[in-house]
Every structure is written in C-alpha cells, then in structure tokens.
Amino acid sequence: MEQKVFIKYFSGTMSRGTRGIVFLLAIALLAICAQNTQARVTLENGVKSKVYLSPKIALHQGSVANKYYYDMEFPKGHIAIKSFNAEVVDEEGNPVSLKETYLHHWVAARYYQRKGIKEPKHYGNLGFQQSDHIPAGNAGVCNSASGLSQFFGLGSETRKTSTHVPDPYGIEVGNPLEIPSGYEEKWLLNVHAIDTRGVVDAMGCTECRCSLYNVTVDEYGQPFKPNYAGGLYCCYDETQCKVKNGLESVKRNVYMKYTVTWVDWSESIIPVKIYIFDVTDSWQYTGIHDCLIEFDVEQSTTNECMDTRRSKSSFPIAGDVVYGVAHLHSGGIGSALYGEDGRVICSSRAIYGEGNEAGDESGYIVGMTTCYPKPGSIKIANGEVLTLESNYSSQKSHIGVMGLFYILVAESSTTLGSPVQIHQESKVPIFFWGVAAFGLAIFAAIVVAYRRRRQNGDGYHSIAT
Template sequence: MCRSQLWILSLSILLSFSRHIASLGVEEENKSVKTSVFLSPPIDLKHGLSLNKFYFDIPFPRGHIALKSFNAEVVDENGNSIPLHETYLHHWALHRYYDQKAVKDDDLAKIIIVRNSGPCRNIGQYYGLGAETRKTKTWVPDPYGIEIGNPNEVPEGYEEKWLLNVHAIDTRKVEDRVGCTECKCSLYNVTSDEYGKKLANGYVGGLHCCYDETQCRAEEGFGDGGERKLYLRYTVKWIEWSPRILPVKIYILDITDTRDRPTGLDFVNACSNCEVEYTVPSCDSVGEDKGECIDVKKTKIVLPHGGDIIYGVAHQHIGGIGSALYGEDGRHLCSSNPIYGEGEEAGDEAGYIYIVGMSTMSTCYPKPGSVNIRDGELLTLVFNYSSLRMRTGVMGLFHIFLAEPQPKHTSFFSQELVVPRFAHLVEQWWVLLLAGGLMAVVAAAIYRRRKEGGGGYQMVVN
C-alpha cells in the first residue's frame, strides 16, 4: 500500500472515529440533563373564585446552570391533573430576581428584577404561559441553553432567587364559564381595579376585573362552597453550565406594543410599557362578513440586537387562531397556532373553548443558523382571533429565544465549522490522544516502507 493510500485510510478511520465520539458526546449531554419537580404554595379555591398570587423565593435549581425547559400544570393534593373546565389557568409567569442576603422579608423596594431582553418594561418574566401549558414545548435544543446563576453577574451582597405568579380561576358551578375566563367585569361585579381606581369608560373585561380574590358569579345555590387546595406543579430541566453551551436570550414581544418607532440608535433605550391585553370586537359591531370574522392585529417592533432564532411560541386566549412573526423584508420567521382540545380529560378539554397547547411548528424550531434577525431590524408581529363574538382580556405575546452570532473556526472534524462542535471535541482529550497515536502508527509505517525502498512515489522524467 502506498503512502497516499495509507494516509487516506488513516484519515478515514480518524473521521469515522471522531464522528462516533461526537455522537457519544451528544448522548452524554442528553444523559446529563437533570430534572427537578416542585409544588407552589397551596392555592385555596372555591366556586367562581379568581386568585392571582405572587410567590417569592420559590424552590428552584441553584448554581451556574443552563435552563433547558420549564413546564407547569395545576394539580390537586394527590397530584391529579385538574382540567381547565374546573380551574382555568389564566396564566403563570416565572421571574428571576436578585435579593439582598440580609433582608428576611419580601421588600419589593430592595429586590432587583432581572428582566428578559424584550422591549416591554412591564413584561419581565423568563417563562410564561397559561391554559396551553400542558401541550406547549419549551425545550431549548442543544447546544443552546438559558444561562442563569453566573456568580459574576450577581451584585455583591445579593443572591439569585425566583418569583412565581399564578392566576387561576375556579369555573365550577359558574353562570358563564367562558365569561369568567375572559374576566367580564359584569360577571365579577367590579367597577374599580385592585388599587381602587375606577375602570376606564368602555373597559368591559380583562385583568382589571378578575384580580386576586374577586368572585365570578356562580349559579344559583352555589355562591359559596367547593373549597379545595390546588398547586402549580412545575418541572425544570437543566444542565450544569459549560463553555460549550451557547447562551440564548429571551425576547417576549407584545402585539399591544404600538409606541412610536424611534429612529437611528434611539431604539436601544426605547423600552416600552405594553398594554398586555386587548378586546376583540364582534364582527357584527363593525359590519364584517360572517365568513370573514377574523380580527387581525399587527404591530412593528425593533430589536436592537439580533441573532439566530432557536425557538418561538405564541401565547393566546380563547378564540385565538394563530400568530406569525415577519422580518423587515417580509420574510416569514416563525408561526405558532393553537391546539384545541377534543376530550374531557386534563390536557385535552373539548370544544372551541380551551386552547390546550400552542404548536411551535417546524418554523419555530429552525435549523440553527437558518433563520436570522439582524441588529435593529424592524419586525412585524401578527395575531389573529375569531371575532364571531366579542373577546375580552385576550393576549398576544410572542416568545422567541435568540442566539447571538458566534465566532467560527475552520476544522476538518465538522463541515458546519461551528465552535461548540470543535470545542466539544477538544474537551475529549483522550480522543485527541488516541487519534494522535493512530497517526503516529501510520507515519511510522510510511517511514518504514520508505526506508525499505517500497511503496514511495518516484519522480517521472521524460
């Protein structure tokens, strides 16, 4: 065998070996995912009661880690899943914050909320869903993760903690189940918000009418009763932080974000307070064709820093029929459509009432590097709701995880030439040592054959 053949053979063996080891590395990384399951403090409900609670310093994985997913559902004291037609999970939201170590109580003036990277000042959560939580994926694919617990980011004298907001509405024995979930003010007999401020003219339903401890009108004879303790059971998947993990940033966009668009570099500091909710008018009230009773709401949003879309999903309420995000040039970036239930059990509640999941579709789990948002790009967000009847208190939030551009290196180990793949291989020092030994054996064989006078190339002279 000539030297060229030996070289090709050795390179082939080395490439096959490195691919095999890389696959083992992925398996090892998947096996390294840790799972923690926790319960919120008890949620004491009765017929028609709305509770909107904030729980500080909840149990949560500690240390410098990468979040891979966060999921939640409402359960009873025995761990049984509670269907939406009994307790409607309006929303839950997970917030990250820094708290002074010396402070024993929850003094809001002394905590530092660590917001997501989105433009809305009043939407700071890291994760947040609602009725759709059971069938909505939140998994961050490899090699990406949400970095938390970095000691270099925590201010001196502070420690990282987590806050959970849970808004649940008991709809057993109520007069109008859909009306209670849409927080219609007439059903809650509310004329002022939770701070005692009179509701604005024309405000007929939404968060200002179903705040904590409000009561939705029950059927006659069921004004009181049905007390029970429920919990939000939340499951966190995470891995230990490693340099090979690519960090992603969380952006939560709101369809009600309609502030004036700044020009130039002003958008960097142009964070906004978003309305969070809105009302969808009935198509009868606007003279629309019954066959086209779809309320389409659009807004423009600027992101100061772009990157690759790794994940995306929308949050909609009853009546939602889908959402999409478009780039400045009109290219489609991501779509998310609701999944409506077809049964009775928790997670598949029937009828065109309960959204039991939001599909991420293939476009919202794109191949890394294939869907990109440029720095300062003007995005178009679109939310669609059915307007066959008026919808109150609906939401149009869009979550996206972005990975900022990473430096690339040339490596014959991977055609993708991505740093994490190369770095991961480098971390397997024993692989490189074994590969080096293999190359040394091949080189020795070539040298021996050359010394013996066989198998080498000879110059051709005409």
C-alpha cells in the same frame, strides 16, 4: 421469615453498645436517603430534572387566585435551563381540567435580593420598588414597566406546548459575575387561576368580564377607565365570579406543579436570550415600547370573522433564532413574527381540545405549535424592524385577550462549536448508594460482634487503648 431470623441473630450477636452505634448509623444513613429521595432530582445523559410544587392554592366555586410566590424553589448554581413545564394539579397530584380551574397564566421571573434581609411574608405583588430587590428580567423588547419581564410563562396551553431548548443552546442563569455585589439570585412564581365550577358563564369568567365579577375598581381601589369591560383589572386575587343560585360552596386545594430541566454550565454551551413581543406595543407610533398586554376583539359585522392585529418592533441585536412560540387566549387562531423583508421568522398556531379530559378540554386552547429552526437558518439583523401579527376569531366578542410572542436568540458574536460536553455522572440513584452503605455497615457490625464473641469464648480479651 428469613428477615426475622436475621434480625434475631443480628440482635443476639451484638453487644448493647455495638447495637446502639449501628442503630445511630442506620438512622443517619436513612435520613440521608430520605432527603435525597424527597429531592426528586433525576439524571439522564447529564441532564438534570426536578419537580416542584407551589404552596397550596385554596379555591371555591367562582373564586380567583392571583398569587406571587417569592423565593420559589429553583435549581441552584451556574446552570443552563433546558426546559420549564408547568400544570395545575390537585392534592393527589392529578391534573386539574381547565373546565374546573382555568389557568389564565403563570410566569416565572428572576430577581436579585439583598443578602440578610427578611423574605417577603405576603403573597401579593411586591412590585420591586425597593432597593432590596432588583428585577433581573428577560432581554426585552417591552419596557420593564409593562410587566413582561418573565423568563418563562404560559397559560391554558401549558400542557401541550414544548419549552425544550435544543442543543447546544441553553438559558444561562446563576452566573456569579452577573449577580450584583451583596445580592443573591432569587425566583418569583406568579399563578393566576380561576375556578369555574358552577359559574353562570365559564368563558365570561375566564375572560374576566367585569359585569360577572361585580367590581368597579381595581385591586388598589382605583376606578376603571371608561368603557373598560374586562381583563386583568377585574379578576384580581380573591375576587369572585358569579355562580349559579343555591350552589353549595365546595372548597378545593390545588397546586402549580412545575418541572425544570437543566445542565451544569460549560463553555461549550451557547447562551440564548429571551425576547417577548406584544401586539399592543406602541413603538411604531411613539418610539417607546409601551406594551399594554391586553386588548378586546369586537364581534364581526362582516363575513370575514377574523380580527387581525399588528405591531412593529426594532430588534436590539443581531442573532440566530433558536425557538419561537405565541401566547393567545380562547378565540385565538395563531400568530406570526415577520422580518423586515416579509419572511416568516416563526408562525405559531393554537391547538384546541376536543374532549373533556385534562389536556384535551374542548373549547380551550390546550397547546401552541412551536418553531425550532435549523441552527443558523433564521437570522435577525441588528435594528431590523419586525412585525408581529395576531389573529383571533371574531364570530363573537372576546375581552382581555393577549397576543404575545416569545423567541430565543443566540447573538451572532457566538459561533456554533462542538456539541455540549456533559459530564457523565453515575446514573445509580443516591438512595441505592445509601442502602448499600447501610448494608455494609450492618455486615461490618456483625463481623465485629462475632469476633468479639469468639474472643470472649476462647478466653481472650481485647487490649484497652
């Protein structure tokens, strides 16, 4: 009621021209507020955070989406990434269960794109074979042709796996001195999701068994190698896993929701580099880091019931380990990275769900334990030969599994300094500043209108300029 009276008085006391000016000012201010509200950037103790959504991913029972989204939304400028978290949600923003949509993997990769060219219009794998696009991957150790160049990436374990980079460290991106002349930094998001609603064999579909997908060639039309039973080559984009007879098709749209936290770059931040190891790496036999990414686990014929794989890699720098985590598929038990003297650099164990809710799905890996060594306590020497060990249950066979290990390393040339000094910005949301400005504008307009009314009533006239 009071609001209606105020509006009536406000309208009655202003001239038509004044009302028009204030109306336009109000629209402009509300537009600014709306834009900043939609951006959803939050600020806490100098750490910024923003939530993004991928384009819509349409799925029906048994279908596969393996999408590549170029120029994905990502924080701009010279910054230090502090975490990158992701999950699959429905159109209402609710988490989607792995028992309905299995997240095989997601990865976020950086690249440089020549300025002035058109963005890729398709959502397929561009491959970066053109001079207009230059990959800007992690620090290794697998060669670039292996496809393990991502900065961030997980799978079904994404909801319960910590990705936070501790202070005073950060993953440096957006450094203008590192971007090639004539190019700009961009990001690619790859999402591989498998809809398992109504399928005849959910675990078989998530392991991409070729017999369930009824395919004999890969997405480029090339026939599979002999004895290839399943893996990424069988569940490419728009393939279909076998569903139960008589099932009515029900489509659903899902999204990859990802949250990035970061701080503005400063000299007090110690940069860390990302290294990815693969248990299929052939370096110890060939001297080349040829990483195959996938392997199969045969069902055990003994009472041991555990399949153990190992690979060795020569580490290219000397540095301190800041963070570590493994990536495994269903059936995985855990992985560990060992130094040349046998010391444990990091051990990461699979966490299985025990229920039906999203984030606690029984039979699925819903998280991986992580390592956060005390700064300076875990060191790797330049050229040190590391051993990666991955353990899987072999009570039954598993197809197309992975044994990857991520670590963040600060080079030994960098020294621990004082804690990161963060510029303390105002914690008051921009939206409220906009509302305050809008209120001041209305108040000013009322005062001006009231004074003009008084002047006109007293016989006074404003002086024309």
